[in-house]
Structure formats: structure tokens, C-alpha cells
Amino acid sequence: MKHLLMSAAAVALLAGCAPKATTAGAPETATATVGAPPAANSDGKYETADGLELSSPDYWGNWGIDLTVEDASVKPGDNFYGFTNGKWLDSFVIPADRSRYGSFDLLAEKSEQRVRKIIDDLAATKPSTDTSDGKIAAYYNAYMNTDAIEAAGLAPAQPYLDKIKAVSSLDDLAVLFATPGFESPIGGFVFADDKDPDTNIFQMNIAGLGLPDRDYYLKTDDKSVEIRSKYLDLLTFMLEKAGYEDAAGEAQKVLDLETEIAKADWDRALSRNPEITYNKVSKDDFAAMAGSFPVVRALDAMGVGGEQNYLVAEVPPTQDELDAAGISAEDATKLGGGFPAVFKIASDTPLDTWKAYLTAHFLSDFASVLPKDIDDANFAFYGTVLRGQPEQRERWKRSVQATQGILGEAIGKVFVERYFPPENKAAMDDLVKNLRKAMAANLKDLGWMSDTTKVKAEEKLDAFTPKIGYPDKFETYDTLVVGDNALDNAVAAAKWQTEDNLSNLGKPVDRTKWYMTPQTINAYYNPSFNEIVFPAAILQPPFFNISADPAVNYGAIGGVIGHEMGHGFDDQGAKYNGAGVLQNWWTDEDLASFRKLGDALAKQYSSYCPLDDGQTCVNGRLTLGENIGDLGGLSLAYRAYQMSLNGKEAPVIDGLTGDQRFFMAWAQVWRSKYRDEATRQQMLSDPHSPPVYRVNGVVRNLDEWYKAFDVQPDDALYLPPEQRVRIW
Numbered sequence: 001m002k003h004l005l006m007s008a009a010a011v012a013l014l015a016g017c018a019p020k021a022t023t024a025g026a027p028e029t030a031t032a033t034v035g036a037p038p039a040a041n042s043d044g045k046y047e048t049a050d051g052l053e054l055s056s057p058d059y060w061g062n063w064g065i066d067l068t069v070e071d072a073s074v075k076p077g078d079n080f081y082g083f084t085n086g087k088w089l090d091s092f093v094i095p096a097d098r099s100r101y102g103s104f105d106l107l108a109e110k111s112e113q114r115v116r117k118i119i120d121d122l123a124a125t126k127p128s129t130d131t132s133d134g135k136i137a138a139y140y141n142a143y144m145n146t147d148a149i150e151a152a153g154l155a156p157a158q159p160y161l162d163k164i165k166a167v168s169s170l171d172d173l174a175v176l177f178a179t180p181g182f183e184s185p186i187g188g189f190v191f192a193d194d195k196d197p198d199t200n201i202f203q204m205n206i207a208g209l210g211l212p213d214r215d216y217y218l219k220t221d222d223k224s225v226e227i228r229s230k231y232l233d234l235l236t237f238m239l240e241k242a243g244y245e246d247a248a249g250e251a252q253k254v255l256d257l258e259t260e261i262a263k264a265d266w267d268r269a270l271s272r273n274p275e276i277t278y279n280k281v282s283k284d285d286f287a288a289m290a291g292s293f294p295v296v297r298a299l300d301a302m303g304v305g306g307e308q309n310y311l312v313a314e315v316p317p318t319q320d321e322l323d324a325a326g327i328s329a330e331d332a333t334k335l336g337g338g339f340p341a342v343f344k345i346a347s348d349t350p351l352d353t354w355k356a357y358l359t360a361h362f363l364s365d366f367a368s369v370l371p372k373d374i375d376d377a378n379f380a381f382y383g384t385v386l387r388g389q390p391e392q393r394e395r396w397k398r399s400v401q402a403t404q405g406i407l408g409e410a411i412g413k414v415f416v417e418r419y420f421p422p423e424n425k426a427a428m429d430d431l432v433k434n435l436r437k438a439m440a441a442n443l444k445d446l447g448w449m450s451d452t453t454k455v456k457a458e459e460k461l462d463a464f465t466p467k468i469g470y471p472d473k474f475e476t477y478d479t480l481v482v483g484d485n486a487l488d489n490a491v492a493a494a495k496w497q498t499e500d501n502l503s504n505l506g507k508p509v510d511r512t513k514w515y516m517t518p519q520t521i522n523a524y525y526n527p528s529f530n531e532i533v534f535p536a537a538i539l540q541p542p543f544f545n546i547s548a549d550p551a552v553n554y555g556a557i558g559g560v561i562g563h564e565m566g567h568g569f570d571d572q573g574a575k576y577n578g579a580g581v582l583q584n585w586w587t588d589e590d591l592a593s594f595r596k597l598g599d600a601l602a603k604q605y606s607s608y609c610p611l612d613d614g615q616t617c618v619n620g621r622l623t624l625g626e627n628i629g630d631l632g633g634l635s636l637a638y639r640a641y642q643m644s645l646n647g648k649e650a651p652v653i654d655g656l657t658g659d660q661r662f663f664m665a666w667a668q669v670w671r672s673k674y675r676d677e678a679t680r681q682q683m684l685s686d687p688h689s690p691p692v693y694r695v696n697g698v699v700r701n702l703d704e705w706y707k708a709f710d711v712q713p714d715d716a717l718y719l720p721p722e723q724r725v726r727i728w
Contacts, residue, residue: 037068052113055095056106060541063653064552065664077715081695084667094673097394099387102672102691103542107521111537115400115519118414132410135482136403142486143369143399149486150371154241156487157363157370161242164358170347173354174294178301180494183361184208185261185342188302190501192509192528193311194278197580200504202304205313206265206342209258210235210361212386213685217262223612223680227385231255234381238360241374250356257345257353264341266314267334268685269622272572274582275325279315286310290343303502314338326595368398369486388677406493408517409475415519416470420536425469427546428539431553432466435561438640442728448593456577456585460568463578465531469539470518523560525567527576532564542668551650551658554641555665562633569728570628571598594727601627601725608693611680623689630698632728634666638704659708667695701725
């Protein structure tokens with residue numbers, strides 16, 4: 001039973017002349033001369049003052065916005081994203097070892113190189129592997145030792161492959177499903193009970209697919225057929241490496257098996273809905289649901305067999321549950337048979353096919369610490385076919401990523417000491433307070449919400465918990481054992497993560513825990529804790545700059561803060577109350593109004609079709625929560641910015657009003673280029689819209705943007721006022 005960590009809503013996972021102010025007579029004008037960004041070195045990289053080498057300049061002008069990449073030939077009302085970032089978008093070449101690059105990735109490069117320096121410094125002291133410093137160094141060095149990995153061949157993998165070969169019954173199969181390191185169609189993890197968030201409970205969902213989403217198996221368009229063919233080639237290669245005589249035939253059986261799992265799985269957009277995924281099932285009822293598959297054996301092997309109840313995500317809902325969740329009959333057809341169907345598949349599939357499945361997945365899952373031909377084949381599919389990435393990343397970069405993936409908080413402790421000034425935390429505290437005030441003001445002004453529901457919304461807002469920078473206590477990894485074999489280390493890491501997570505059963509929910517490391521370039525909202533979380537590494541330009549123009553900080557990190565706050569009131573977060581309990585706190589009329597607004601926004605985003613001559617479009621339902629977060633977040637940030645002016649008019653800087661700088665800061669944050677393959681994967685499996693729509697799709701709904709840039713009805717982004725969606 002594969003262990004999956006809690007998934008938090010996150011920001012997950014982008015010179016011409018400036019437009020003149022549209023309002024005359026500004027009382028104050030400030031001028032800032034924007035110097036040129038640094039030139040690239042002989043390797044095409046841009047060096048920073050502290051010796052880092054980046055793929056794009058870490059340059060944001062004198063007051064927070066890089067005007068040298070603005071494209072004045074593009075009207076803001078036609079393509080605001082292109083207007084703000086156009087020259088960069090036209091000239092920047094995505095590095096060969098990446099499937100995308102943008103503002104987030106630039107900061108990730110900085111973080112990655114800083115972490116490498118931390119690891120190198122720790123390794124130089126030759127710490128004992130009994131310490132977290134020693135474990136970091138040992139894990140990194142073993143991953144880097146490709147000579148040893150190559151010389152060992154498949155010998156380190158053989159004990160694990162032998163466990164697969166030894167499976168002779170469904171009981172054996174159930175035990176292996178429950179063993180860390182082995183793939184399983186049943187995913188499980190411990191986290192807070194949605195309806196009792198002070199209590200931990202074991203939660204299960206369908207897993208085990210080698211392709212990113214069920215739709216990759218079920219869609220019949222030419223591109224999907226091509227991807228499945230390439231995936232079949234990968235499965236065949238892995239089974240050949242494992243010694244299968246008829247590797248192609250067995251690979252086809254594995255693909256057929258995964259296709260059946262995909263049919264049983266649920267549509268990703270509908271799976272976001274906790275009203276149908278929250279199913280508290282007793283152990284006896286779960287065993288009955290499993291039929292002839294010995295699921296209790298798996299639960300016992302994992303160490304959770306003593307629990308009386310489990311949360312089971314995909315149990316076919318009743319018609320009443322569908323109605324309560326607002327799911328139409330058409331959408332309901334996208335719900336597969338769920339767990340009952342998966343258990344039947346598990347029982348009916350021949351053990352030899354399951355063995356081939358487990359073997360191929362084991363070699364693929366751990367390809368990075370196996371011989372180069374396996375690693376290369378895995379990258380050729382997952383990197384190049386799925387994401388369009390021409391070249392594999394340098395080994396040290398992958399090693400940093402792998403080491404952070406298991407020992408991230410120990411590294412983060414040092415990262416914070418070196419790279420997170422205390423004044424950044426203090427300034428963020430103030431920004432969060434101001435955003436909360438703006439949200440409170442917005443709630444009072446909402447015309448579509450009744451006073452009864454507003455009271456509950458205000459209570460939830462008052463209960464928000466912000467976390468900024470880093471946790472109060474860091475993980476010490478005392479029980480993790482690390483040696484000099486990279487594969488054994490990776491399996492040991494999977495085992496440690498599983499055991500660490502399971503250790504929370506029977507304990508009170510730890511609300512101090514973080515689900516991102518301080519060096520992560522991201523942020524998230526956790527509905528069960530009703531908290532917004534901002535790791536240290538995102539609190540730097542272009543998101544946050546303590547010396548930047550206030551309009552820029554409000555438009556950038558203010559929008560991100562508002563986005564995460566908005567998740568508490570998006571189409572799913574709004575189903576949790578201020579204490580983090582999954583509970584309806586809406587009147588029927590207000591809920592209907594809220595859903596109507598969400599429907600309108602979903603329809604807007606579903607009309608954005610960037611691929612295949614307009615045939616491949618954004619999934620407005622899948623991305624609805626993030627789009628509500630973006631729209632509400634920027635609205636809140638704008639109001640907070642206006643409140644910060646205390647009735648005064650902002651100065652004009654380089655011909656730009658405060659409002660113009662505010663909106664351009666948001667557009668700059670999302671500056672990104674994606675390969676088409678990466679965009680395709682994002683639209684099929686990611687709840688976030690492509691970056692261009694996180695800008696253009698948001699601003700066209702905000703009256704303030706129209707006024708700031710004098711947007712007119714003949715501009716491409718113009719929406720008639722009655723079609724603009726304003727939720728929060």
C-alpha cells in the first residue's frame with residue numbers, strides 16, 4: 001500500500017516605453033532610472049553577487065519591476081501578460097534540461113545552488129552518519145557516485161526483485177502492496193480527519209498508475225495513443241532488463257492492467273470534492289468491500305490493522321450525495337467504480353501480471369539510482385515524451401533534489417540561518433495583517449452573500465493561522481539509516497517516511513507541522529488547519545522585496561498571500577469552517593449564488609485552448625479552486641494596497657501609476673515559458689492554469705485593471721461588465 005503524503009493546496013506545482021498614467025494631475029512624481037540587466041557570461045549564465053549562476057537575470061529594476069522586458073508594441077488590453085513580459089518571452093530560450101522556466105524556476109535555481117553549498121559545507125566536516133548532517137552528506141554522496149552504481153549493475157535491486165518473484169498468493173501480494181518501495185493501486189497516509197481535525201486517521205485513495213492521470217489511458221486522440229505506445233516501450237524495456245523472455249507481451253498485460261485501474265479511478269476534477277470523497281468506513285465494511293482480496297492482510301502488514309475506521313476516498317456515491325455536492329448526471333459518468341472495482345481487479349488479475357507490474361514499476365521508480373541505461377530510458381519517457389525536456393539535468397542537481405526530498409528540514413534549518421533575514425518575516429507579518437483587513441472589508445461589501453453566511457465567513461477569517469518562513473521545530477531524522485548504497489538509501493527513505501507518517505496514528509494532530517521545507521519556492525493553504533503557509537525561499541524578488549515600491553510588493557507577494565487566503569474560500573476550501581471541520585456553513589441561497597459564480601469562472605477558463613489548434617483546452621472545473629484563489633487573491637491584495645495608502649494617491653514612477661505597477665507586479669510573478677508537452681501535462685493533471693491565464697484570465701475580471709490601463713471594448717481581453725466575475 002503505497003504511502004502518499006498529504007497534498008496541500010499550493011501556488012503546487014513562470015524595454016520599451018511604459019504606458020503613461022491614465023489619470024492626470026498626480027500630486028507627486030518620482031523617477032527611477034532603470035539600469036540594464038547583467039550580461040550573460042561565456043556559458044550563457046547570469047552570475048549573481050554571491051556567486052550563483054542562473055539561466056535568466058535575477059534583475060527586477062530599481063523599484064521592483066524589470067521594464068526592459070516590457071513589450072510596448074502589445075496593448076495591455078489585448079495581452080497584459082505579453083505586454084509586461086513580452087521581450088523576455090520572445091528572447092528567452094528554455095534550458096535544455098528543463099521543461100519550463102520562469103520566475104519560480106529562477107528562484108528554485110538559486111535555492112538549489114545554495115542547498116548544494118550547504119551540503120558541500122556539511123560534507124567537508126566529515127560528520128558521523130548518526131547525525132543529520134552526516135546523513136545529508138552520505139545520501140548526497142551515494143547518489144552522486146555513479147561509478148559505484150554502474151559497477152553494481154542490478155545486484156542491489158535483486159533482493160527487492162526476488163521479493164516480487166516470491167509472491168505466490170493474494171496474501172503475499174497484499175503484503176507487498178503494503179511494503180514501502182513497492183508500487184500499489186492502493187495509496188494510504190495518515191492525516192487529520194476532515195470532520196474531526198484534531199484526530200488523525202488513516203486515509204486511502206486509488207494510486208498505482210505509471211502515467212500522470214487516468215485520462216492518459218482513456219483518451220483516444222492521436223497524441224494520447226502515441227504517449228501510450230511510448231509508455232509500452234518503457235515497460236517493455238524495464239521487463240527486458242529484469243530478464244523477462246516475452247517482455248513485450250508482459251508489458252502489454254501491465255498496460256492493460258493499468259488501463260483497468262484507470263477506468264476504476266475517478267476524474268481528477270471531481271475528485272477534488274470532499275463531499276463525495278469523504279467516506280468513513282469501518283474495518284469490517286472495508287473488508288467486505290474488498291471481496292476476495294485480503295485487504296486486512298495489507299492493513300496488518302502496514303501496521304494500521306488495529307484501526308476501527310478509515311477514510312476511503314473513492315466509494316461510489318449515492319444519488320443524494322451527488323445532489324448535495326452539485327454534481328450533474330453527466331459529470332457523474334466520470335466517476336469510475338472506485339475501490340470496489342479496484343479490489344475486484346486486484347483479485348481477478350493473474351499473479352504473474354502483478355509481478356510484471358511490480359517489477360517494471362520498481363525499476364522505473366528507482367531508475368535514478370540504477371545503471372545509466374535504465375535511468376536514461378526512464379528519462380526519455382518521463383522527461384522528453386511527457387514534458388518535452390531534451391536533456392537530463394546534471395547529476396548534482398538531481399542529487400540535491402533527492403536529498404532534499406528526504407532530509408529537507410535538516411537542510412532547511414541551515415538555509416534559514418544563512419538566507420532568511422528576520423526583517424523579511426516581520427514585514428510579511430504586516431502584509432498578512434493588511435490582507436486580512438482587506439478580506440474583512442470585502443466580506444462586508446459582498447452583495448451576493450447574506451449576513452447570516454457573512455458571520456460564518458468572518459469567523460473563519462478570524463481563525464486563519466499564518467506560518468511564515470520556517471517551522472518552530474525541525475525534523476531530526478533520528479531513525480533514518482543512511483549508508484553508501486544509493487538504492488538502499490532510497491528504499492530506506494521510503495520506509496522512514498512511511499513509518500514517520502504512521503507514527504502519528506493515536507496522537508493528537510500536530511498543527512505545528514509544515515508540509516513544505518523553508519527552501520521551497522511555493523506556498524499553500526491547509527483547510528484542515530485553516531492555515532496559510534509561506535516558506536522562506538519564496539520571500540525574495542520578484543515576489544517580495546523589502547526595498548521595493550509598495551505597489552509591487554502588494555501586487556506580487558500580496559497577491560500570493562491573498563491567493564492562499566482565497567483557498568479558504570474557494571469551491572472546496574469554503575466547505576470547511578474556521579476550525580477546519582468539513583461542514584456546510586452556508587445558507588442554501590448563498591451556496592447557490594456561490595456555485596453560479598464558480599460556474600461562470602469555470603466557463604471562462606474552459607474557453608482558453610492553447611494547444612492542437614484550439615482543441616486542447618484548460619479544464620475550468622479542475623482549475624476552479626486555483627482560479628478562484630488567483631482572482632480573489634489579487635482582489636484582496638488590491639484592496640489592501642489601497643488601504644495602505646491611507647487616502648493618498650500613489651506617486652507616479654517612470655510614468656507608471658501605483659495601480660499600473662500593482663498589476664504589472666502580478667504579471668511579472670507569472671513570467672514563464674513552457675514546452676508544449678509540459679503544458680499538455682499540466683492541463684491534464686494539474687489544478688493550476690497555465691501562467692498566461694493566471695494573468696490575463698484574472699485581470700480581465702477586475703474593473704480596477706480596466707481603469708488603470710484604459711482598456712476599451714475593442715481590446716481582446718475586454719469583458720462586458722456583466723460578464724466579469726467577482727467572487728471575493
